[in-house]
Amino acid sequence: MKIRGDHAVVLGASMGGLLAARVLADFYERVTLVERDTLPTGPENRRGVPQGRLIHVIQARGISILEELFPGFVAELTGMGVECWDDGDLSKLHLSVGGHQLLRSGIAPDAPVVLLPSRPLLEWSVRQRVKAIPNVTFLEGHDVLGLMTTPDLARITGARVAGRAEDHETTVTADLVVDATGRGSRTPVFLEQLGYGRPAEDELVVQLAYACQLLRSTSNAVREHLIALFPEPGRPKMFGFVRYENDTCMLAVGTMAGAEPPSRLVDMLDYAADFAPPHVLDAVRDAEIIGGVVHHRVPSNRWRRYDKMRRLPDGLLVVGDAVCSFNPIYGQGMTVAAIEATVLRDCLRQGGDGLPRRFFRASAKKIRVAWQTAVGSDLALPEVAGPRPISMRISNAFVERVSIATEVDPVVAGQFMRVTTMVDPPGRLLRPSILLRVMRAQRRRPAPTPPEAGRHRSEETEERGTQLSNQNIELTKRGYEAFGAGDLEAALSLFDDSAEWTVNGESAIGGTYRGKTELAELFMRLAEKSTQVETKQFLADGNFVMVTTEVTAGGETAPEADVFELRDGKVVRAHSFGDTAMQERVFGSKRVAAG
Numbered sequence: 001m002k003i004r005g006d007h008a009v010v011l012g013a014s015m016g017g018l019l020a021a022r023v024l025a026d027f028y029e030r031v032t033l034v035e036r037d038t039l040p041t042g043p044e045n046r047r048g049v050p051q052g053r054l055i056h057v058i059q060a061r062g063i064s065i066l067e068e069l070f071p072g073f074v075a076e077l078t079g080m081g082v083e084c085w086d087d088g089d090l091s092k093l094h095l096s097v098g099g100h101q102l103l104r105s106g107i108a109p110d111a112p113v114v115l116l117p118s119r120p121l122l123e124w125s126v127r128q129r130v131k132a133i134p135n136v137t138f139l140e141g142h143d144v145l146g147l148m149t150t151p152d153l154a155r156i157t158g159a160r161v162a163g164r165a166e167d168h169e170t171t172v173t174a175d176l177v178v179d180a181t182g183r184g185s186r187t188p189v190f191l192e193q194l195g196y197g198r199p200a201e202d203e204l205v206v207q208l209a210y211a212c213q214l215l216r217s218t219s220n221a222v223r224e225h226l227i228a229l230f231p232e233p234g235r236p237k238m239f240g241f242v243r244y245e246n247d248t249c250m251l252a253v254g255t256m257a258g259a260e261p262p263s264r265l266v267d268m269l270d271y272a273a274d275f276a277p278p279h280v281l282d283a284v285r286d287a288e289i290i291g292g293v294v295h296h297r298v299p300s301n302r303w304r305r306y307d308k309m310r311r312l313p314d315g316l317l318v319v320g321d322a323v324c325s326f327n328p329i330y331g332q333g334m335t336v337a338a339i340e341a342t343v344l345r346d347c348l349r350q351g352g353d354g355l356p357r358r359f360f361r362a363s364a365k366k367i368r369v370a371w372q373t374a375v376g377s378d379l380a381l382p383e384v385a386g387p388r389p390i391s392m393r394i395s396n397a398f399v400e401r402v403s404i405a406t407e408v409d410p411v412v413a414g415q416f417m418r419v420t421t422m423v424d425p426p427g428r429l430l431r432p433s434i435l436l437r438v439m440r441a442q443r444r445r446p447a448p449t450p451p452e453a454g455r456h457r458s459e460e461t462e463e464r465g466t467q468l469s470n471q472n473i474e475l476t477k478r479g480y481e482a483f484g485a486g487d488l489e490a491a492l493s494l495f496d497d498s499a500e501w502t503v504n505g506e507s508a509i510g511g512t513y514r515g516k517t518e519l520a521e522l523f524m525r526l527a528e529k530s531t532q533v534e535t536k537q538f539l540a541d542g543n544f545v546m547v548t549t550e551v552t553a554g555g556e557t558a559p560e561a562d563v564f565e566l567r568d569g570k571v572v573r574a575h576s577f578g579d580t581a582m583q584e585r586v587f588g589s590k591r592v593a594a595g
């Protein structure tokens with residue numbers, strides 16, 4: 001590995017900082033982790049990570065990165081009694097997303113491997129591995145007070161720190177400083193003081209409040225490794241139960257949109273009584289209680305957009321929750337921190353020049369995937385206030401259909417889990433084989449109408465739905481044919497006057513086109529690159545038509561999926577999920593185009 005500098009300093013030694021340090025150790029002669037806590041020698045909670053006392057689940061992608069960075073890590077964890085779901089047996093999980101309960105029987109093929117260590121054990125195991133790296137040292141019990149710069153303020157040269165015991169300030173010089181001090185990071189303030197301004201913030205207020213209770217139980221009354229009942233429209237409450245190592249387990253209940261969570265264990269059980277599985281509540285009543293009920297509040301999802309800053313000093317990176325902290329119920333934070341560590345490694349492999357800009361841009365692409373999942377899921381709840389752009393409404397409508405399919409189809413359930421555990425990108429749900437199953441599952445799902453209202457009525461509805469769907473498919477087909485024949489006017493005539501079309505990605509054609517004038521502009525830009533669209537499959541469900549296609553433009557070909565929403569025989573919304581990297585190559589990047 002090529003050395004990029006003498007000394008890298010990482011501020012904060014929680015998951016984000018530890019994983020950054022692991023990667024930096026390959027590229028710098030020395031790495032120092034500065035941490036305000038005196039770190040426990042065993043798997044214990046500590047003050048600087050108060051969330052460690054609450055329910056934590058690391059996603060399968062996070063675990064696979066840990067295994068990559070620390071070979072043998074998975075075996076080590078399972079050797080310490082950590083529960084592992086690796087056989088796809090759906091009866092051992094109980095997940096409910098948006099009111100749709102994932103199938104509870106059968107085997108999900110190609111399911112992700114889910115490991116369930118408690119947070120203190122996970123962090124301690126990673127810390128032990130990082131401590132064993134010869135060129136990494138820990139400066140514990142030290143508070144970071146500020147950053148140091150060159151006289152022209154163009155480069156960060158280290159950090160000012162103060163030992164908690166000695167109470168005097170010292171400096172740590174470095175070629176690279178990485179801020180991993182979590183959600184409370186002061187880098188925005190430091191940057192403002194240095195004249196760079198603060199990063200813009202994307203924020204969605206969720207007013208999440210949790211209550212968790214750690215327990216010990218040797219009973220096997222609960223077979224499930226993990227129970228996660230996420231909030232659903234009309235019920236912004238959640239329930240979680242995880243079996244951790246050494247017969248420990250954790251119960252969690254939570255609320256969103258500002259409601260108060262219960263404060264005592266007995267109230268937690270009452271609170272969940274009408275939606276949580278009774279056998280789990282019974283098991284909790286019989287379990288040994290470890291410590292008290294722990295509470296925590298998370299006001300919002302917050303993403304600090306360092307990737308969008310016009311000016312940045314050299315020699316400074318920010319990772320983990322300090323950049324983006326998510327609504328934690330989706331369990332993404334540690335995995336995103338792990339993904340960022342791999343991005344950092346890839347950026348350092350390419351060289352040391354312009355590292356901050358390259359890192360922030362590359363990591364933003366990864367963060368965006370998790371951000372859209374969290375914010376999209378939160379905004380699927382009417383109780384959460386916030387703008388719901390058309391692209392989100394379409395993807396939420398699609399996720400709703402996929403979730404319905406996960407109730408009955410183990411293949412869709414397995415693929416859905418691979419996406420939610422961040423092993424696969426969301427686009428994998430748009431593969432024709434999955435789309436077909438999603439469409440079929442809508443019919444297999446039991447009709448919600450009461451029996452006396454009659455078979456007759458539901459059959460009638462289905463028939464009408466099918467007829468309409470077929471008409472919608474015909475109309476959509478005509479649109480593709482017109483576009484293929486170069487008759488843009490005919491293609492446009494199928495759209496409502498206020499129709500919107502969103503093209504995913506950061507390419508020059510990415511974005512939302514509103515009204516026929518802008519749609520015409522999109523078609524023209526596609527035509528300029530001799531874009532040809534070969535349709536593969538048309539799948540209709542009510543007002544929605546999904547079309548899988550193969551798009552050729554600028555000499556390249558890639559699969560794409562287009563989703564159309566139709567009303568009264570006109571397309572009112574469309575969304576294209578294409579190969580965004582190819583689009584950037586062929587049409588150019590939006591950022592470059594914007595200058």
Ligand SMILES: Cc1cc2nc3c(=O)[nH]c(=O)nc-3n(C[C@H](O)[C@H](O)[C@H](O)COP(=O)(O)OP(=O)(O)OC[C@H]3O[C@@H](n4cnc5c(N)ncnc54)[C@H](O)[C@@H]3O)c2cc1C
Nearest residue numbers: 012014016036048051056057144182320321328331333334
């Ligand atoms: C209630 C809750 C539940 C969560 N559940 C999950 C989950 O299930 N799955 C998941 O993946 N993620 C979860 N997360 C998120 C997860 O905890 C974080 O994403 C993860 O810890 C990575 O964060 P980090 O290392 O960037 O920051 P943090 O974990 O916040 O660590 C910051 C570190 O910096 C140190 N520090 C701070 N300021 C200073 C200073 N001035 N000087 C020196 N040191 C300093 C702190 O002591 C600490 O060690 C949850 C978060 C919360 C709040």
